[in-house]
Amino acid sequence: MAGRAGDRAPKARRIRLGNREVVTEGLELSFWADISHRCMTASWPAFIGGAALVFIVFNGFFALLYWFGDQPISNVPRGAYIDYLYFSIETLSTAGYGDMHPQSHYGHFIAAVELFTGIFSMSLMTGLIFARFSRPSARxxxxxxxxxxxxxxxxxxxxxxxxxxxxxxxxxxxxxxxxxxxxxxxxxxxxxxxxxxxxxxxxxxxxxxxxxxxxxxxxxxxxxxxxxxxxxxxxxxxxxxxxxxxxxxxxxxxxxxxxxxxxxxxxxxxxxxxxxxxxxxxxxxxxxxxxxx
Missing domain, CATH: 2.60.40.1400 (G protein-activated inward rectifier potassium channel 1)
Structure with missing residues (x-):
């Protein structure tokens, strides 16, 4: 039976089973549907690189939200985006040096959302790193x-x-x-x-x-x-x-x-x-x- 117009055929994937390379067709698995398995099976450079990329994207997004507000953060000269990015990194990592802080309801709201995101993501990352290190293996x-x-x-x-x-x-x-x-x-x-x-x-x-x-x-x-x-x-x-x-x-x-x-x-x-x-x-x-x- 012919597929509906506009349907995309699943892409072929190359996987390795031992020393043998296998090409799979007709099966499409969403990247996010199996993200835990991908995190556990990725190489350490890929895992660390992916974590760093997520960290940069999160901070860049929240810095953009701060930048859109009307001076939501104190002690930010001329409202420079780079300063909002630094504040976002301090907030997401829960460091909070104190020289910059929210000074409007908008700033407090975005900071609260970012704090929740930071706590959640750090807990998730800690669990993944522990699971990768504690996974038993035989040499x-x-x-x-x-x-x-x-x-x-x-x-x-x-x-x-x-x-x-x-x-x-x-x-x-x-x-x-x-x-x-x-x-x-x-x-x-x-x-x-x-x-x-x-x-x-x-x-x-x-x-x-x-x-x-x-x-x-x-x-x-x-x-x-x-x-x-x-x-x-x-x-x-x-x-x-x-x-x-x-x-x-x-x-x-x-x-x-x-x-x-x-x-x-x-x-x-x-x-x-x-x-x-x-x-x-x-x-x-x-x-x-x-x-x-």
């Missing part, structure tokens, strides 16, 4: 490439990860999925995910490094696939790790996704653990290295 380092090699006599998919903070993540749990494209019996293309069982999916205390193993046997969705088969099925991997951070006293999560061209067949990870006279040593400079074998 986990994931290997650049999954590897498929023989382990304990069986073909095995392996992914190495490490705790960059070197604190204790208790009851760490890992979950691994594979995403594959296919065609149904009706000829409809689809993309489906499968859970990949791990030899050991839990670690009582993740402090250093951990390698997760998935055996590629007859029951595995990866069984019989080589590099060309992975490409044909547009295979992707998703690894999720969660656990209890003893320092933050909160549950933390981390995830990593891989595309089929990042999987290295016939490779294994370089050993980074060794025992010396000084004790156990870990060489993280070789964390991402692999060798054939």
């Amino acid at each position: 986990l380092l994931f290997a650049d490439n999954p590897v498929i090699s023989t382990h304990e006599g069986r073909q095995t998919l392996m992914i190495r990860l490490a705790n960059e903070r070197h604190n204790i993540i208790a009851n760490a749990t890992a979950q691994l999925w594979v995403f594959k494209s296919g065609v149904s019996k009706e000829g409809v293309p689809y993309r489906r995910f499968y859970d990949l069982p791990l030899i050991r999916s839990q670690s009582p205390a993740l402090a250093l490094s951990w390698t997760v193993f998935h055996v590629i046997d007859e029951a595995s969705p990866l069984h019989g696939l080589d590099a060309a088969g992975l490409k044909a099925a547009n295979v992707g991997l998703g690894l999720m790790v969660s656990g209890y951070d003893d320092v933050a006293a909160q549950t933390v999560h981390a995830r990593k996704s891989y595309e089929h061209d990042q999987i290295r067949f016939g490779h294994r990870y370089v050993e980074i653990l060794r025992v010396t006279e000084d004790g156990l040593r870990i060489d993280y400079s070789r964390f991402h290295e692999t060798v054939e074998g």
Whole structure:
């Protein structure tokens, strides 16, 4: 059915899901309808820049209202707009140095509205900053490439990860999925995910490094696939790790996704653990290295 005249088609949006770029069409979400999520997910430079822009716009608007009045503020020489802007900044931030103050009903009314706006906006900004700082996060380092090699006599998919903070993540749990494209019996293309069982999916205390193993046997969705088969099925991997951070006293999560061209067949990870006279040593400079074998 044709749309009504004048209707605008929603714009296409580019989003990133892990390492994959997705273009979405036919869905339009108002900027203000999800402003809280946008504030929480924006980068720190974008968040601070946006806050500064809102601060400038608010003060510029209220300074304009003062400027329209008939000398609403005392001690403003020649009614200069820049002085009203300074007074607006003092009022919105509740600083109130005292050399300038409202001297008319109009000035008091605008100042009262601005004070309410300042209190409300500062409370909102404090809450957002606290939420961004207090949001739990895990500093986990994931290997650049999954590897498929023989382990304990069986073909095995392996992914190495490490705790960059070197604190204790208790009851760490890992979950691994594979995403594959296919065609149904009706000829409809689809993309489906499968859970990949791990030899050991839990670690009582993740402090250093951990390698997760998935055996590629007859029951595995990866069984019989080589590099060309992975490409044909547009295979992707998703690894999720969660656990209890003893320092933050909160549950933390981390995830990593891989595309089929990042999987290295016939490779294994370089050993980074060794025992010396000084004790156990870990060489993280070789964390991402692999060798054939």
